[in-house]
Amino acid sequence: MAGRTGSRDEVIIVGGGIVGCSIAWHLSCRGRRSRILERSEPGGLATHAAAGILGPMNETDRPGPFLDLMRKSLSLYPAFVEALAEETGLSPDFSASGILAVAPRPEDRAALLARFAWQQALDPSLVFCEAAEARSLEPALTGEFDSAIYYPDEGHVYAPRLIKALLGSLSRRRIPLEQGITVSRIVPSGQGTLLVHDREGGCREAEKVVLAAGALLSDIEIPGTRIPVSPVSGQILAVRSPGSFYRRVVFYPPHGYFVPKLDGTVVIGATEETIGTRTRVTPAGLMEFLAPLSSLAPGLLELPLHHTWSGLRPKSPDALPILGPHPECPGLFIAGGHYRNGILLAPVTGEILADWIEEGASRLSRPFLPDRFLKTGDR
Template sequence: MTPTSDVIIIGGGVIGLAIARALARDGLRVTVFERNAQPGGEASWAAAGMLAPQAEADAPGPLFDLCLRSRALYADFVAALWAETGIDAELCPAGTLLLAEEENEVAALQAKLAWQTAAGCHAEWMSPDEVQALEPLLKSAGALYLPDDWQVENRRLTQALVAATMAAQARFVCHCEGLELLVERGRVAGVEMRGERWAAPAVVNAAGSWAARMSPALLRLPARAVRPIRGQMLALRMPLLTRLRHVIRTPRAYLVPRRDGRLIVGATVEDVGYEKQVTAGGVFSLLAGALAVAPALAQAALVETWAGLRPLATDNLPIIGETDIEGLYCATGHYRNGILLTPITAEIARCLVRQLPPPCDIASFSPRRLYEADVLCSEASLPN
């Protein structure tokens, strides 16, 4: 007999998991298909967990608005997951310092301060002395303080989402290499794997960097509509008295202090395909960037290195919405902001699948915008 669900989610990263949880909690029969042995092991595990609409944005626009909306949902999202699972995703509200290493970086940060305060966001300039008083390890030419750009422990968030999705009675099918979409008479009918059919009237493609490779002939997305951008990361461990408290970002690296004493240092931005190798050059550049602003980190223990693949769409915007195939939706292309955008993406996808009005304007994120054009970005034009 063909197993039947109300909705199938392809991909068990934070995006697929949060959508699955939302729909399962609404009472729908949800099945999550994950290619790996376990969900949550790709970009969602590799990330730094910064919830940073203001630090990431160079100008206002639809993506900035979406990021702000999602950030506003975060405290309730983490609290709900904690209540559902007992797993605390360690939301940290200390805020972010955008550091100027040199005097010539100050003007760009002050321009950001101007447009973001005009947009109604909180931002504050700090002199080098004020920065040192706040974070004695740092040397700088000043910093822009963004009190509302928080961080979350994304590995714990992912664990909480898996547990909450299971608690809401969603099913998981892992090891599902070779999954294909089933489309009948112009509408989605489910998925097929190794000759076995799984029926569902709605399917959400949340396969991260692999989303455009899913049944490409049916999906009508060009192969590079979503492509992987490697980010290498490392973790340091410092003695208790010499720890940072805020997220620190410089043009060369960012530093994210975790509650367990690790300091996450990230990240490279590399267009090298699906290669997750950590390289000597990558580690060198991250350490050089970190030590330039916090020389005392030279004494820290290097405890972990890893790399992950950020899903980037050709026009740098997320891909969230209906496709031309009735019942088939996309939720991918979240690039550097997928952890941040998880709550709003889940709410949008929940509304789309349930035929409810979405909570905000999603026209800019429609998959249809990518059908015809395949505007290739060169490595030089990668958004930072």
């Protein structure tokens, strides 16, 4: 095995996806050095596979801390992407063009109205639309449907361009990113630091380590209780639109969406499959979210297929993110379990972990701390 490397005051971040890169960027903004260790391609399992939807209201069925966290992160996005674009000249294609959530049938209307009631109490800008008004907002909805909720302040970002801009910024700031490093275990050194061992035989030493390894986070051996994160596979595809006919993100039952990107690509998704760490694209999977479009937005089915892909979402047992220090291992921090919302939550996750590392606390992370997965008697 190689000798220990690394600077004790350099934060080691395990995972070079959108979450890990955001943490490194936010630490850099506060003058703190970090080093990212990535097993393969930065963002390869989840970030590059993400549709990039920024829609807090469609990711939960109730008000509470999780919705508050998502809305906070959405509010950070304009300044976040502006700073990246200004520094690197790379645009993440952020668009706050609004989102529509559609009720296809009259029998779906009551549930949509109930959702609208509690959501509008939080955000008065929301609009309940009859079908004709919704069509004026999104001309792609040429089929029959009952009604929709319009979320004017939500939108999307192009995830591959976002992480490209983040990586460009980190490179300019001379934040090292080491690829081909598969971290296997983390152990205390006995001298107030942590030793980060990898399968390639390396060992790095740091006072603070962040696990942001996405769907593979639970594969890493750590002191105390292992953090429970499991991979959920998702299939997705993209078609090419010849113009700017498609305007807004649309959610439709049971779990479909389409996302018109600024470059003319329309992303359509997505499945959820528990099949371990495998990724696959199947005709049956694609049909899950394509079939409903035949009666809702049939024009999308006539567009040229651009490509298909699948990725892995990191899901915790309660489907909520895990953010903060591991209570059984001083110096170890967790940033995982973002599930469907890694892109949306990237800015606020960066802020929260930077708060913990630099200030020793973060009010925002209280409901999402890792200690909720410890045995009751150990808490």
